[in-house]
Amino acid sequence: xxxxxxxxxxxxxxxxxxxxxxxxxxxVLMMAWMNAxxxxxxxxxRRVTYWSRSRQSFWVKGETxxxxxxxxxLRVDCDRDCLLAVVRQExxxxxxxxxxxxYTSVVGEETELMAPMDN
Amino acid sequence: xxxxxxxxxxxxxxxxxxxxxxxxxxxVLMMAWMNAxxxxxxxxxRRVTYWSRSRQSFWVKGETxxxxxxxxxLRVDCDRDCLLAVVRQExxxxxxxxxxxxYTSVVGEETELMAPMDN
Numbered sequence: 221x222x223x224x225x226x227x228x229x230x231x232x233x234x235x236x237x238x239x240x241x242x243x244x245x246x247x248v249l250m251m252a253w254m255n256a257x258x259x260x261x262x263x264x265x266r267r268v269t270y271w272s273r274s275r276q277s278f279w280v281k282g283e284t285x286x287x288x289x290x291x292x293x294l295r296v297d298c299d300r301d302c303l304l305a306v307v308r309q310e311x312x313x314x315x316x317x318x319x320x321x322x323y324t325s326v327v328g329e330e331t332e333l334m335a336p337m338d339n
Numbered sequence: 340x341x342x343x344x345x346x347x348x349x350x351x352x353x354x355x356x357x358x359x360x361x362x363x364x365x366x367v368l369m370m371a372w373m374n375a376x377x378x379x380x381x382x383x384x385r386r387v388t389y390w391s392r393s394r395q396s397f398w399v400k401g402e403t404x405x406x407x408x409x410x411x412x413l414r415v416d417c418d419r420d421c422l423l424a425v426v427r428q429e430x431x432x433x434x435x436x437x438x439x440x441x442y443t444s445v446v447g448e449e450t451e452l453m454a455p456m457d458n
Contacts, residue, residue, distance in 0.1 A: 223445040239358055239367060246365025248358060251421045263446065295452070297440035298433055302370045304441040314417050321416035322423040326342040327382065333414070 225259035229301035235271060238303040240281075240313065243292045249313035250321040252279070254303065259294075266291040268305050287311040312337045344378040348420035354390060357422040359400075359432060362411045368432035369440040371398070373422065378413075385410040387424050406430040431456045 230236050235253040242249055252270040254262070258278055261269040265280075268289035272279040282288030289307035296303055314321040317336035325331045349355050354372040361368055371389040373381065377397055380388040384399075387408035391398040401407030408426035415422055433440040436455035444450045 221448060223447070223449050237356055237370065239370065241365075241367055246360075246367075248360055248365075248367065248423050251356065251358065251416065291446075294445050295441040296443050296445050296449075297370065298435050298437075298442070299440070302440075304367050316417050318417075321418070321421075322414040323417070324415050326413050326415050327410075328342070329340060330342050330415075 223263070225256040225263075227300065228256070228259065228296065228303075229299065230256065231301075233273075235273070236301060236303055238268075238270065238305055240268060240289055240305045240307050240309070242309050242313075243306050247320055248322055249289075249307070249309055249319070252281075259303070262291055262305070263294065268307055282310060285311070285315075287313065289313070342382070344375040344382075346419065347375065347378065347415065347422075348418065349375065350420075352392075354392070355420060355422055357387075357389065357424055359387060359408055359424045359426050359428070361428050361432075362425050366439055367441055368408075368426070368428055368438070371400075378422070381410060381424070382413065387426055401429060404430070404434075406432065408432070 234255050238254045239251050240249040255271045258269045258271045268281045270279040288310045293306040312319050323334045353374050357373045358370050359368040374390045377388045377390045387400045389398040407429045412425040431438050442453045
């Protein structure tokens, strides 16, 4: 039976968190939100499509920047309330031009772990 | 200046999502929630301590099961509203006894990617 996005557990706003992980390296790139329709679009188009909470609209990752995420696999966790997208990331995932959004360690003092990528 | 958990961005319930990733393999193990105090406890004790939304109490991962998460690094994302804990996971991270909670692929039909671990 084909997977039905309606079977996921969404929060009060109809959203589910989605973690993006780079294929191969396993690097965690970012976390953003999806609604049932963006889950369906992601599976249909194989381009990761979030729901932008600030703009209240679909957010096809990289549509403007070119830093797209091609879907390799989409996994759901045991509680069905969190997704993991394994992706082929084009360029940096972060809007700061860093490969990953998780570039700051907070153990002890805050420390930047990576620099912005060259254009 | 030492990192202050109060500088993170919490949701309306005072919570922030925290992704746990295995040191070395990079496997994404689980996602759970923290409040400012559990972030502080995690940093102090170096044992990953979530906030259980169902029990409304601290959840020292593995306290009952023995499947602890020793903190290797804690990172914050560019928006300061999501955490990534790099951990040394003892045994399975998932309550189903699987290494990771993300054991089900939803591309096409739902497919289980890993079996429970031996005890």
